[in-house]
Amino acid sequence: MHLSRSGLRSRRYSPCSLRSTMLRLLSAAPLLILLAACQGREQPYGTGPQNTAPDKDAGAAALPLAGIYADTVPCNDCQGIATRLTLKPDSLYELQEVYIGRPKPENYRRGSWRVRGQVVTLEPSGNDPVRRYQVEPNQGLRLLDADGKPMQTAGQDYTLQHLAATDLSATGTKREFTGRYTYLADAAVFVECGSDKRYAIAPAGLGAQLERQYGTTRKEAGKPVFLRVAATVTSQGRMEGTVTEEALQVDKILEMKPDPICPQDQKQAFLK
Structure with missing residues (x-):
């Protein structure tokens, strides 16, 4: 913006106030440059050109x-x-x-x-x-x-x-699962962290033990708890008919906590 001498006189700027204004503008300039540089580098996976700098979670x-x-x-x-x-x-x-x-x-x-x-x-x-x-x-x-x-x-x-043909939820898959577990009205439901995929809990395995442990862990009846288990993906018939549903046969209970917080919600700090 251009200020004429008459403009300066009419606003009655003193030499001290002008110097203060210039200092504020100069001190803000590096911050603006830094913000522009950071915005230019933040490119999540799958967008923009190849970028190997670990700048922002996708x-x-x-x-x-x-x-x-x-x-x-x-x-x-x-x-x-x-x-x-x-x-x-x-x-x-x-x-x-x-x-x-x-x-x-x-x-x-x-x-x-x-x-x-x-x-x-x-x-x-x-x-x-x-x-x-x-x-x-x-x-x-x-x-x-x-x-x-x-x-x-x-x-x-x-x-x-x-391994593109590998499905982490295919029937027969054995691995660890983390998610939110709820038991209500004689039905157990497990929702996997990250994918939000829903599984029933198979009666075989440690299903009954999960139910008992849930009763002493949850803060309120019908509310989810955090659960980490070693389990095998299987299928079973639904109670209302012949339709089948995906289920987990729990082989080992690794962890159960009253607060249903998933790992990605409490990530540990990474070394830079």
């Missing part, structure tokens, strides 16, 4: 990445690392590694995962450091080094292939 966009990734990747002091990575819709992962040729070959870790930009990050587990993968165009996951760059060794591939 939220619901992470759900399509849930699945199983597997392959044998190179190893400096063994014959290869047979790797199986399961990204679950509840923002938890399981990583199984077998170091071929070593006396004690197996490594297992679990924790939370996130996706920012085009990068999947696995929360550190035990003495294992943070691990990051770049999402490839074919939805494979390519291992990144400590600097966030793709691992590169002549003639060797560090990419885990997405």
Whole structure:
């Protein structure tokens, strides 16, 4: 905006007030530049150009990445690392590694995962450091080094292939499930965290024990509790007819808490 001398005289600006105004404008300029830079970098998974900078959680966009990734990747002091990575819709992962040729070959870790930009990050587990993968165009996951760059060794591939035919909810699948469990009017319902997929609880297994534990855990009758179980996906007939429904046969009760808060709602801070 242009101010004439007459304009300055009519508003009676003093030299001190002019200097104060200029200082405020100059101090605000770096903040505006920083905000513009941050807005330009925030690109959730699946949008914009390739972006390996882990800047912003993609939220619901992470759900399509849930699945199983597997392959044998190179190893400096063994014959290869047979790797199986399961990204679950509840923002938890399981990583199984077998170091071929070593006396004690197996490594297992679990924790939370996130996706920012085009990068999947696995929360550190035990003495294992943070691990990051770049999402490839074919939805494979390519291992990144400590600097966030793709691992590169002549003639060797560090990419885990997405097992597209694998359904984490297929009948017969055995894995951990986290979600909200409710028992009301002789019916038990489990809603999985992340996917909001509903399952009945099969009478076989630990269904009766779940019911008893729910009675002593929930804050109010008919209200959900948080539940983590090892279970097998099965199917059963509904009470009202011959229609079948998906159900979980609970093999082991791992955790039950009165507050039904899912892992993605209380993510642990990741190492930068």
